[in-house]
Amino acid sequence: MDITTMSNPLNLDLRARAELLAYLVASHLLARQMTGEWLSVDHLVESTVMWLKTNGGGADVMQRVMLSTRALDLARGLEKTLGSAVAPGSVTALFCENLRLDFRSPVARDIYQHCLTHLVDSGSF
Secondary structure, three states: OHHHHOOOOOOOOOOHHHHHHHHHHHHHHHHHHHHOOOOOOOHHHHHHHHHHHHHHOOOOOOHHHHHHHHHHHHHHHHHHHHHHHHHOOOOOHEEEEEEEEEOOOHHHHHHHHHHHHHHHHHOOO
């Protein structure tokens, strides 16, 4: 076991899971606005791995699958709920230049809160 494995637990806490879920939801919304399609499975896996590397996360396979599968349903619901807030041009403002969620954006904070509430309500903590 190397030092990286020891310093990165394999289970994300509730807030980290909510942040990863929010990132995946926002990524779905961005893909939808740019291409008219939701993220492919390959791009969803790539986005998950990128978030984990950027944030030093160590989610186990079950957490990654659970969050990834919920992200599309949440993105679909938020697309309807948020309406013009996720219109073309506004979704790109959800991300900073380093491709992290920009929590200065009220929409990014709304997505995060929705994801956190979803995880708590579903007992996923």
